[in-house]
Amino acid sequence: MHIRTKLAAGVLALAATGSVMAAGNVDNGKKLAQQHVCFSCHGQDYKGMGTFPPLAGKDAALIESQLKEFKNGERKTPMAGVMKPNADKLSEQEMADLAAYFASLK
Numbered sequence: 005m006h007i008r009t010k011l012a013a014g015v016l017a018l019a020a021t022g023s024v025m026a027a028g029n030v031d032n033g034k035k036l037a038q039q040h041v042c043f044s045c046h047g048q049d050y051k052g053m054g055t056f057p058p059l060a061g062k063d064a065a066l067i068e069s070q071l072k073e074f075k076n077g078e079r080k081t082p083m084a085g086v087m088k089p090n091a092d093k094l095s096e097q098e099m100a101d102l103a104a105y106f107a108s109l110k
């Protein structure tokens with residue numbers, strides 16, 4: 005339910021900004037993921053580790069909207085504070101690139 009709502013919101017956001025938003029670049033997303041050591045929490049293959057959720061194979065629009073919600077403080081889950089500093093460093097284009105990369109993984 006919750007995920008579905010978020011997904012719908014992400015798709016709507018995409019549709020609304022579609023004309024100005026560049027598509028995510030998978031290769032650049034891979035570089036960014038390594039630079040920002042996302043794997044240190046999300047696991048070597050981004051398949052999750054303990055309490056850290058998996059990123060591999062998730063919908064790109066969903067990942068992107070989640071990253072924005074960490075950065076702008078909309079996400080207030082108990083663990084959001086652990087993730088927020090990672091999202092704070094990212095531009096919208098970088099979020100789109102990372103999202104495209106994770107979505108491309110199996």
Ligand code: HEC
Binds near residue numbers: 037067079084091
């Ligand atoms: C210090 C550990 C840490 C690092 C490094 C980290 N994350 Fe996270 N991440 C978390 C935690 C903890 C959560 C779960 C937060 C919550 O429950 O609200 C999370 C959640 C997420 C989510 C939402 C997933 C979901 O299913 O809800 C995304 C997307 C995400 N991280 C992307 C990234 C990206 C991209 C990077 C690298 C730029 C990164 N993370 C680096 C700890 C980390």
